[in-house]
Amino acid sequence: MATDGRGRVIVRDGSWGVVFLLAYVGAAIYFISTSDGSFWGVILGLLQAIVWPVYVTYYVLLGLGA
Numbered sequence: 359m360a361t362d363g364r365g366r367v368i369v370r371d372g373s374w375g376v377v378f379l380l381a382y383v384g385a386a387i388y389f390i391s392t393s394d395g396s397f398w399g400v401i402l403g404l405l406q407a408i409v410w411p412v413y414v415t416y417y418v419l420l421g422l423g424a
Contacts (some may be wrong), residue, residue: 385410 386407393399406413 381410382407 386404389403389406389410390400393403
């Protein structure tokens with residue numbers, strides 16, 4: 359083993375990236391399909407897909423009466 363002081367780093371949390379990517383793609387498809395189809399409507403749909411967890415949290419709290 360080398361004695362240069364460097365170690366090996368193993369990262370094992372890559373599967374969550376796939377889950378978040380699929381969630382983003384699904385949200386993007388939903389928000390774009392509900393837009394009017396214009397350029398800015400599509401851009402707004404992509405931006406809404408980034409922050410869709412905020413929508414979920416808001417409506418869950420609204421449903422709980424908080």
